[in-house]
Amino acid sequence: MIDLSVKLGDLELAYPTLMGSGCYGSGEEFAPFVDLARIGGVVLKSVTRAPRLGNPTPRLVSTAGGMLNAIGLQNPGIDWYLEHDVAKFADRPCTIIGSVAGFSVDDYAYTTQRLAARPEIAAVEINISCPNVAAEGETFACDPNLTGRVVRAARGATGKPLIVKLSPNVTDIASIAREAEAAGADALAVINTVRGMAIDVDRWQPRLGNVTGGLSGPAIRPIAVLAVYEVARAVKIPIVGQGGIETTTDALEFFLAGASAISIGTANFTDPRVPIRIVDELREYLTKRGLRSLRDIVGKANLGFATAHQYEGDEG
Amino acid sequence: MIDLSVKLGDLELAYPTLMGSGCYGSGEEFAPFVDLARIGGVVLKSVTRAPRLGNPTPRLVSTAGGMLNAIGLQNPGIDWYLEHDVAKFADRPCTIIGSVAGFSVDDYAYTTQRLAARPEIAAVEINISCPNVAAEGETFACDPNLTGRVVRAARGATGKPLIVKLSPNVTDIASIAREAEAAGADALAVINTVRGMAIDVDRWQPRLGNVTGGLSGPAIRPIAVLAVYEVARAVKIPIVGQGGIETTTDALEFFLAGASAISIGTANFTDPRVPIRIVDELREYLTKRGLRSLRDIVGKANLGFATAHQYEGDEG
Amino acid sequence: MPTLQSLAAVHSTIVLDRTELAPGISSSSGPVVLLGFDAPELVRVTRPGQFVMAIPPGGERASTALGIYEAQGNRASIMFFVCGPRTRELATLRAGDRLDFTGPLGNGFDLSGEPRDVAIVAGGVGIASVLLPAQALVRAGAMVRLYYGARTESLLVDKAKFAAAGCDVLCATDDGSFGHHGFITELLAKAPRTPDVVLACGPSPMLRAVARVAHDLGAGAQLSLEETFACGVGGCWGCTVPLDRASSQAPRFPGADAGGSDVVNARICKEGPVFWAHELRW
Amino acid sequence: MPTLQSLAAVHSTIVLDRTELAPGISSSSGPVVLLGFDAPELVRVTRPGQFVMAIPPGGERASTALGIYEAQGNRASIMFFVCGPRTRELATLRAGDRLDFTGPLGNGFDLSGEPRDVAIVAGGVGIASVLLPAQALVRAGAMVRLYYGARTESLLVDKAKFAAAGCDVLCATDDGSFGHHGFITELLAKAPRTPDVVLACGPSPMLRAVARVAHDLGAGAQLSLEETFACGVGGCWGCTVPLDRASSQAPRFPGADAGGSDVVNARICKEGPVFWAHELRW
Numbered sequence A, B: 001m002i003d004l005s006v007k008l009g010d011l012e013l014a015y016p017t018l019m020g021s022g023c024y025g026s027g028e029e030f031a032p033f034v035d036l037a038r039i040g041g042v043v044l045k046s047v048t049r050a051p052r053l054g055n056p057t058p059r060l061v062s063t064a065g066g067m068l069n070a071i072g073l074q075n076p077g078i079d080w081y082l083e084h085d086v087a088k089f090a091d092r093p094c095t096i097i098g099s100v101a102g103f104s105v106d107d108y109a110y111t112t113q114r115l116a117a118r119p120e121i122a123a124v125e126i127n128i129s130c131p132n133v134a135a136e137g138e139t140f141a142c143d144p145n146l147t148g149r150v151v152r153a154a155r156g157a158t159g160k161p162l163i164v165k166l167s168p169n170v171t172d173i174a175s176i177a178r179e180a181e182a183a184g185a186d187a188l189a190v191i192n193t194v195r196g197m198a199i200d201v202d203r204w205q206p207r208l209g210n211v212t213g214g215l216s217g218p219a220i221r222p223i224a225v226l227a228v229y230e231v232a233r234a235v236k237i238p239i240v241g242q243g244g245i246e247t248t249t250d251a252l253e254f255f256l257a258g259a260s261a262i263s264i265g266t267a268n269f270t271d272p273r274v275p276i277r278i279v280d281e282l283r284e285y286l287t288k289r290g291l292r293s294l295r296d297i298v299g300k301a302n303l304g305f306a307t308a309h310q311y312e313g314d315e316g
Numbered sequence C, D: 001m002p003t004l005q006s007l008a009a010v011h012s013t014i015v016l017d018r019t020e021l022a023p024g025i026s027s028s029s030g031p032v033v034l035l036g037f038d039a040p041e042l043v044r045v046t047r048p049g050q051f052v053m054a055i056p057p058g059g060e061r062a063s064t065a066l067g068i069y070e071a072q073g074n075r076a077s078i079m080f081f082v083c084g085p086r087t088r089e090l091a092t093l094r095a096g097d098r099l100d101f102t103g104p105l106g107n108g109f110d111l112s113g114e115p116r117d118v119a120i121v122a123g124g125v126g127i128a129s130v131l132l133p134a135q136a137l138v139r140a141g142a143m144v145r146l147y148y149g150a151r152t153e154s155l156l157v158d159k160a161k162f163a164a165a166g167c168d169v170l171c172a173t174d175d176g177s178f179g180h181h182g183f184i185t186e187l188l189a190k191a192p193r194t195p196d197v198v199l200a201c202g203p204s205p206m207l208r209a210v211a212r213v214a215h216d217l218g219a220g221a222q223l224s225l226e227e228t229f230a231c232g233v234g235g236c237w238g239c240t241v242p243l244d245r246a247s248s249q250a251p252r253f254p255g256a257d258a259g260g261s262d263v264v265n266a267r268i269c270k271e272g273p274v275f276w277a278h279e280l281r282w
C-alpha cells in the first residue's frame, strides 16, 4: 500500500499535490473536469485587507515555455470575502488553504488573523512575493529583515499551519528561507513567479497592462528546482515545491531536490487532468521501485539535505 | 539606405549582432555556415589568469525552452592564450571582443591589461557573472561594491572599450548597473545566464556534473527583456541585450526595451543561420516603417528611458 | 446573459475532417483551418456563443480558447486562424487524430428576448462564434442579416454557409477585394431598419465601433469579447473587462461604500464572453 | 584520428523516405526512425564515423547530433531513437518535407592502418555510425565481424543490411530474445582471433566494456563517444572527455609545468567523436 500523504507541520494532506494560488480559483471552477477529492488541496487566490480591482488588461501573455501574468491581486477584500465567499469553501472535498497578501506588516497580521479564524480554512499561506504589485508588495520577500518581521506578525496572528511563499527574485533565497523559518513558518512554498516582461514589437509598448509580470510554467522549472535544492539545505521545515511542474518527471525532480509536497499552477491551463495524472504516476513510480512512501525519495538527489535530515531520523 | 551600425562607447560595430561569449568559439568554428563579415562581432570564450580544466561532464542539459550549461570556464590561461591563440584572431572578418573572468579583483586587472594590449582585440568584456564557477567568481556581479571595485580595476587596466556583463541572479540589477557605470564601464551586457539545475529522476542525482548551471535560451527571454528595460532606465551607457534571442521579433523586443546592440548565444545551436536572418529582417523591419537607423527604435517601448535619453538629443 | 449551470466536461474526441478555408499569408498570419470532430455530448449541451479550451496535441502548450462553430448530430467543429504556436500545433491534426478539449464554456448570446430582426456582425475569425446563433434565430423565425468583414476576400470564409442557413449576407473588406471597401460597421450604420438586437464577434476595435453604431441606431448590442485566456474557466482572473457593477453579469464585489468600486473587472471567460455593450466600462 | 579540414556546410535537403525500423516501447523510448534525404554533396564528402547536427523543423529546438548512417549516390540517411522533444519533432518529417542540417562534422574512424581483420561493436542506435566504416572496410578487402547488441530483438534494427554488406554478424540481447543472452562484449571477449582493431559506437557503459575487452585481447579500440551536444562544432566546450595530453587529438593546452595539466578535456564533437580507448582518461 503506497502512502502519498504528506504532513506540512500539523497540516495533513491526503495527496502531495496542491493547486497553486491564483491558478485554480477556489477549486469549484475546475470541478467539472477533476475529482477534487484526489488533488490534495487548493491554495486560494490571495486576499488583501482592502478590495482591489487588479491591473489593467492585458494581464496575460504567453511566452516560450511559459507565460507572464500581472493580475494585480484582484479580490474583494477580507471583509466581503469572509462574509460572502469563505462559507462556500466548507463543502470542498479537498483541503483548502487560504492565501494572504498585503502592503504592510500590519496588513498581514490583520488579514491572516481574520482568515485563519475561519473553520473552512485549514492553513494559511502568506504571499510575500507576488511580483505583480508595483510597490511595497514585493520587497517583503526580497529582504531578510522584512521577511522576518512579516512572518513573525502572521505567526502571532494564528496557531494554524503557516506557509510562507518565497520569491526567486533575490540574490540569496537560502538566507530569506532561514529568516522565515526562524520567524515561525511551518513550511515554505518555493517558488513564486520570476519577474519578467514582453514587448509588442508592432505597437512599441509592453504587452502587459502592468508593464512587468510574473513568469511561470516549464520555462522556470530549472530555476525552481535549484531554489528548492538550496532552501532544503538551509532549513528543516518542509517545502512545497513549485514552478513549471507539468509531468511526473517534473514533480519527481522537486521531491528529489528536497520538496515534501508540490504545487501545480500553470499546468492546469495546459490540461486540467495533469494533477490526477501525476498522483497516479507517482504511485506507479514508487511501486516500480519497491518504495512505500514519498518520504523515501524526498531530498534523495540532495546530499547535503539528506544527511542533515537523516541526522534527525527524519527523511521528510 | 538603412544604417544597422552601432557604437558602444568608442567601439564601432558594422552590425548590431554580437555572438555570445562561450557560445561561438572564436568564430572560426562557425565559418563553414556563416559569412562572419555579416555577424557584427564575436565575444570570445572567457579567459582566466591560470589555465582551467573546466567542470566534469555532463556540462549540458536541455530543458523546456532552453538549456543549462556548466562548462566551468575551461581555458588555457592568459599566458598560453596570448602566445598560441590570439594571433589567429587577426584575420577574422568581424570585430573580436575579448572576455575576461577571474577570481580576484587583481585577476581581472591583470588579465584585462594583458589581453587588451593586443591589437587583435577591439574591446574587452568582463564576465563578472558567470554562474558556473562555484566559488567567488559569481559574487562580483551580485554585490554593488564588488562590482564597482572590479570594474574600476579593469577600467584602470585598459583604455579600450570596456563592456561589463551583468548577472540576473540579483535582487536589484539596476543598482549593480549604476555601480558599473560609475566605475567606468563603456557598455553593459545584459544578461548572463540564470542559475538553475535539473535532476535525473532515474539516477537520483543532479544532471550536471557541476550540480548547478546557467539557464539560457528562449525560456529566459522575458527575464532578460525586463533586465534590459530596468537597466536602461538606470544608466546612460549603451546596453548589449541578450538572453533567448532566436528571432527578429525577439531581437526587436530588446531594442525597444533599450538595448543598442544584441548578443546571440544559444540560438546558434538551434540554427547557425539565425544571426544573418535577424540582420536581414531588421533591415526589412526598418524599411517597412520608413526608418533609417536602429537608433530610431532603441528604447521606444521604454518611456522612462526614451525621455531621459532624448533630453540629451541621443536616442541610442 | 443567461448564466448556465456548467455542463462543461473534458472531452476526448476524434477528428473527423480538416479543411483549410483560407490560405496562409505570413508566418504570423497563417491559414484558417476548420476541424470537425466527433462530439455528440458537446453538441447536445452547447448553447450559441459558447467556446471550448482546445488542448494542443503536444501536451506542452497551454490550451487555447476557440468558439464552437458548428454543432449538429454527433459532429461539432472549430475554426481557427493560425497565428502562433498553439494554433500551429492544432493545425497539424488530421482526420483520425485525437483532439481533447474542455467545454462548452462561458455564457452564450442572450436570445431569450425572441428578437424578430437581428443584425449579426462578424470580423475575421469572429465568424466562428456566430453560426450557431444565426441558425437558432432563423429557426425561431427571425430575420437575420450577417454583416461580415475581413482584411481581404480570401479571409471571408464560409459565407455561403450563412446564406444557406437563411441569413441575408453583407460583406466588406479592408482592401475592397469583395463587397464594401471599408469597415463592416459602415454598412451596419446604413442599416435600413433598426434591428431588435445586434450580436457581434471580432477584434476589439470592431466591437467598439459596433457599440457606437448600435447606440446611434438605438439598438442593444451583445458583444463577444476577445482576450488572452489562461484557464478559461474563471480560475485565474487573467481575462477581465471593466463592467458596471449593476450589470447582472458583474461578479459580486463590494461597492464604493464598502471600499470597493462601482466598476468591477468581470472575467470574460466566466461571466462572458458575451456582454451587453452598454454595460461595459472599457 | 584523421583531422579533416572542414568540408562541413549547412544543407537544406528534401526527405526521400521514412521508415519505422522498430516500434515504440514507451514515451521516453519511442520508435527507431530512418530518414533518407537527397544530399549528393554530403555523400560526396562524408567519411565513415562522421555526424550531422539535424535542425528540428519547428525552428524552436536545438539541433541534435545524429550519425550519418547511409551515404550513396544522392541519398544519405539518419537513423534515430525517439527519446525526447527533438527526435520526436524530427520523427514528424515525411517524404517531401524539408530537412536542414549542418555537416558532415567531427573526425571519423581511422582506417588508415588498412586493418585486415576488424571487429565492429554496436550498441542500440550506435549502429547508425558503423555502417559506413563497415562498407569501406569490406570494400578494402578486410574481414569484418559486427558484434551487435540491443535491449531486445526488435531493437536489433537493420542487421540484414550489414550481412548484405559482407559482414559476419553476431548479436546479443539483454533479454535473450535473439542471439546471445547478455552483453555483446561477452561475445567480443570470446573472439576466435585477436582483431587488428576494434571499432565501437554505443552507450558509454558498453564502450567502457569494449575498452577493457579490447585491452585484454591486445587489440587497439576506437570508440565513438556519446555526449549531449550544444553547438556540435567545437564552439561551446560542452561535450568534453578527459584525454591524455600526449594524444594527437588533445587540444593544445599548457602542461603541468606551465600551470596546466597532463590530462586535457577534449571536445567530443570537434576532436572526436572517435577516440583511441587507450588515450582516454575517463
Ligand SMILES: Cc1cc2nc3c(=O)[nH]c(=O)nc-3n(C[C@H](O)[C@H](O)[C@H](O)COP(=O)(O)OP(=O)(O)OC[C@H]3O[C@@H](n4cnc5c(N)ncnc54)[C@H](O)[C@@H]3O)c2cc1C
Residues within 6 Å of the ligand: A062, A199, A200, A201, A202, A203, B249, B253, C028, C051, C064, C065, C066, C067, C068, C079, C080, C081, C082, C083, C084, C085, C086, C087, C088, C125, C128, C129, C225, C226, C227, C228, C229, C273
Ligand atoms: C472566447 C474566445 C473565443 C475565440 N475563438 C476563436 C476562434 O474561434 N478562432 C480563432 O482563430 N481564434 C479564436 N480566439 C482567439 C484565439 O484564442 C487566439 O488567437 C489563440 O489563442 C492564439 O494562440 P496561439 O498560441 O496560436 O498564438 P499566441 O502565441 O497565443 O498569440 C500569437 C499572437 O500574438 C502575436 N505575437 C506574439 N508575440 C508577439 C510580439 N512580441 N509582438 C507582437 N505580437 C506578438 C502573434 O502575432 C499572434 O497574433 C478566441 C478567443 C477567445 C477569448
Ligand SMILES: Cc1cc2nc3c(=O)[nH]c(=O)nc-3n(C[C@H](O)[C@H](O)[C@H](O)COP(=O)(O)OP(=O)(O)OC[C@H]3O[C@@H](n4cnc5c(N)ncnc54)[C@H](O)[C@@H]3O)c2cc1C
Residues within 6 Å of the ligand: A249, A253, B062, B198, B199, B200, B201, B202, B203, D028, D051, D064, D065, D066, D067, D068, D079, D080, D081, D082, D083, D084, D085, D086, D087, D088, D125, D128, D129, D225, D226, D227, D228, D229, D273
Ligand atoms: C556524435 C553523436 C552521434 C549520435 N548519433 C545518434 C544516432 O545516429 N541516432 C540516435 O538516435 N542518437 C544519436 N545520438 C544521440 C542523440 O543525439 C540524442 O539521443 C538526441 O539528442 C536526443 O535528443 P532529444 O531532444 O530527442 O532528447 P533530449 O531531450 O535531448 O534527451 C532526452 C533524453 O533525456 C532523458 N531525460 C530527459 N529528462 C530527464 C530527467 N529529468 N531524468 C532522467 N532522464 C531524462 C530522456 O529519457 C531521453 O533519454 C548521437 C549523439 C552523438 C553525440
Ligand SMILES: Cc1cc2nc3c(=O)[nH]c(=O)nc-3n(C[C@H](O)[C@H](O)[C@H](O)COP(=O)(O)O)c2cc1C
Residues within 6 Å of the ligand: A020, A021, A022, A023, A045, A046, A069, A071, A073, A099, A127, A130, A165, A191, A192, A193, A215, A216, A217, A218, A242, A243, A244, A245, A263, A264, A265, A266, A267, C230, C236, C238
Ligand atoms: C495567473 C496566475 C495568478 C497567480 N496568482 C497568485 C496569487 O494570487 N498568489 C500567489 O501566491 N501566487 C500566485 N501565482 C503564482 C502561482 O501560485 C505559482 O506559485 C507560480 O505560478 C509557479 O508555479 P507554476 O509554474 O506551476 O504556475 C499566480 C500564477 C499565475 C500563473
Ligand SMILES: Cc1cc2nc3c(=O)[nH]c(=O)nc-3n(C[C@H](O)[C@H](O)[C@H](O)COP(=O)(O)O)c2cc1C
Residues within 6 Å of the ligand: B020, B021, B022, B023, B045, B046, B069, B071, B073, B099, B127, B130, B165, B191, B192, B193, B215, B216, B217, B218, B242, B243, B244, B245, B263, B264, B265, B266, B267, D230, D236, D238
Ligand atoms: C554553453 C555556454 C557557454 C557560455 N560561456 C560563457 C562564458 O564563458 N562567458 C560569458 O560571459 N558568458 C557565457 N555564456 C553566456 C552567454 O554568453 C549568454 O550571455 C547567455 O547564454 C544568454 O544568451 P542566450 O540565451 O542567447 O544564450 C555561455 C552560455 C552558454 C550557453
Ligand code: FES
Residues within 6 Å of the ligand: C228, C229, C230, C231, C232, C233, C234, C235, C236, C237, C238, C239, C240, C267, C268, C269, C270
Ligand atoms: S482565463 Fe482564467 S479567469 Fe478567464
Ligand code: FES
Residues within 6 Å of the ligand: D228, D229, D230, D231, D232, D233, D234, D235, D236, D237, D238, D239, D240, D267, D268, D269, D270
Ligand atoms: S557541443 Fe559545443 S563544443 Fe562540442
